[in-house]
Amino acid sequence: MDGTASEGYFERLYSAHSAEVLRYALRxxxxxxxxxxxxxxxxxxxxxxLNEVPDPALPWLLGVARRVLANQWRAKGRRxxxxxxxxxxxxxxxxxxxxxxxxxxxxxEALSSLKEPEREVLALVVWQGLTHEAAAAVLGCxxxxxxxxxxxxxxxxxAQLSSRxx
Amino acid sequence: MKEHSGPKWPWKHGGKRPREETRVDDEALxxxxxxxxxxxxxxxxxxxxxDDGRRVYESIxxxxxxxxxxxxxxxxxxxxxxxxxxxxxxxxxxxxGLVYGLNGSAQVASVTTTxxxxxxxxxxxxxxxRLVAEAETVVPGTERPGxxxxxxxxxxxxxxxxxxxxxxxxxxxxxxxxxxxATYASWLWRAxxxxxxxxxxxxxxxxxxxxxxxxxAVLGVAGADILRGEANGLFEPDAxxxxxxxxxxxxxxxxxxxxxAA
Numbered sequence: 001m002d003g004t005a006s007e008g009y010f011e012r013l014y015s016a017h018s019a020e021v022l023r024y025a026l027r028x029x030x031x032x033x034x035x036x037x038x039x040x041x042x043x044x045x046x047x048x049x050l051n052e053v054p055d056p057a058l059p060w061l062l063g064v065a066r067r068v069l070a071n072q073w074r075a076k077g078r079r080x081x082x083x084x085x086x087x088x089x090x091x092x093x094x095x096x097x098x099x100x101x102x103x104x105x106x107x108x109e110a111l112s113s114l115k116e117p118e119r120e121v122l123a124l125v126v127w128q129g130l131t132h133e134a135a136a137a138v139l140g141c142x143x144x145x146x147x148x149x150x151x152x153x154x155x156x157x158x159a160q161l162s163s164r165x166x
Numbered sequence: 167m168k169e170h171s172g173p174k175w176p177w178k179h180g181g182k183r184p185r186e187e188t189r190v191d192d193e194a195l196x197x198x199x200x201x202x203x204x205x206x207x208x209x210x211x212x213x214x215x216x217d218d219g220r221r222v223y224e225s226i227x228x229x230x231x232x233x234x235x236x237x238x239x240x241x242x243x244x245x246x247x248x249x250x251x252x253x254x255x256x257x258x259x260x261x262x263g264l265v266y267g268l269n270g271s272a273q274v275a276s277v278t279t280t281x282x283x284x285x286x287x288x289x290x291x292x293x294x295x296r297l298v299a300e301a302e303t304v305v306p307g308t309e310r311p312g313x314x315x316x317x318x319x320x321x322x323x324x325x326x327x328x329x330x331x332x333x334x335x336x337x338x339x340x341x342x343x344x345x346x347x348a349t350y351a352s353w354l355w356r357a358x359x360x361x362x363x364x365x366x367x368x369x370x371x372x373x374x375x376x377x378x379x380x381x382x383a384v385l386g387v388a389g390a391d392i393l394r395g396e397a398n399g400l401f402e403p404d405a406x407x408x409x410x411x412x413x414x415x416x417x418x419x420x421x422x423x424x425x426x427a428a
Contacts, residue, residue, distance in 0.1 A: 010230075011223075014214060014223055014226070015214045015215065016214075018213065018214045018219060018222070018223075019210050019211060019212070019213040019214050019219070022205075022210060022213055023205035023210055024205075026204055026205040026210075027203070027204055027205050029204075036218065036222055039222055040222055040225055040226055040229070043222075043223075043226045044226055044229045044230060047226065047229075047230035048230070104198070104201070104202040107198060107199070107202050108202070122199065126196060126199045126200060126203075127199075127200070127203045127204075127205065154195065157195065157199075158195055161195070
């Protein structure tokens with residue numbers, strides 16, 4: 001692929017999938033500004049590794065976004081810890097989850113009681129609409145593992161919801 | 167009579183494993199979950215072509231143009247660049263007095279420090295730089311610092327790149343011979359000038375050879391009592407900045423910034 005063709009291909013990838021990457025980051029609890037940062041990092045990696053991007057590209061991109069988010073959280077954790085150490089009352093990055101929490105409070109509580117891998121798989125399968133196979137590509141595990149985790153998450157969620165209602 | 171004559175676990179011997187439940191019957195649960203999607207906003211559907219989406223795309227292209235598409239950097243070079251970049255940020259912050267020797271384990275790094283320590287120090291720089299710039303440069307409606315936030319650091323990085331400043335083993339910025347008092351003053355003024363208040367009238371007789379910009383910087387920094395002149399009415403702009411001057415100026419700078427923040 002020459003330079004112009006590469007740029008064209010990259011732009012098509014961006015147009016097709018950037019919104020999904022942004023949504024993925026939002027669904028994982030990032031603020032809008034952080035989610036945009038995830039899009040920037042993810043597509044920068046995509047640009048540099050354009051020859052390695054498989055078809056379909058979305059699971060690969062979400063896999064990259066997942067690692068970018070993990071790095072972001074690690075860095076943020078260090079920064080917040082540092083804030084505490086410096087005893088500075090600076091403003092902390094606010095999550096935009098406050099608005100969302102006002103809707104479906106029971107469901108939010110139940111979701112927050114799930115383990116992170118279970119929440120993650122629910123986000124990919126239910127919200128992102130990926131097949132179990134594609135979710136496995138994102139998570140770097142087998143399809144069976146995704147299925148198992150998904151079922152487990154649904155059962156736990158259902159149990160949590162029914163226990164809260166009774 | 168036994169009900170099952172075959173093996174207890176038939177699938178372990180090539181038999182078919184009983185099928186597990188592979189779908190969730192509770193459609194109501196899934197419907198509720200879908201409705202609670204935190205990113206269900208319809209406006210995000212066309213995000214890529216929105217103003218925000220195009221802005222992000224442009225910033226990716228700016229970053230991407232550093233390397234041709236599809237060409238990864240050599241990982242060793244990437245690591246080297248990361249370490250060098252982090253080290254430059256650290257040294258920059260040391261130099262502008264944002265960071266120095268906060269505690270034993272966090273002595274600001276010399277350039278040869280390990281990547282982890284450098285990264286930690288770089289995080290510290292980011293926090294402090296945000297705090298310094300927060301009041302004036304946070305973009306309304308976001309948590310992001312505005313484009314001027316890191317001007318101070320970028321000036322200092324440039325100074326580092328030119329070999330003007332370095333870092334001592336004690337975590338102090340140390341001026342090499344080429345850093346003059348005038349250069350240091352102009353550099354402080356660029357970084358903090360808009361936050362310094364004049365506390366005394368100053369005039370020096372040896373600023374004639376300086377450019378207008380540097381002269382203003384010297385008068386500003388000296389007027390804010392950050393970097394003092396000599397008793398004989400001279401500033402000695404071409405003299406090498408001494409370590410003592412640097413230490414004193416950083417302490418006064420801290421006090422001045424603290425006072426202006428309060």
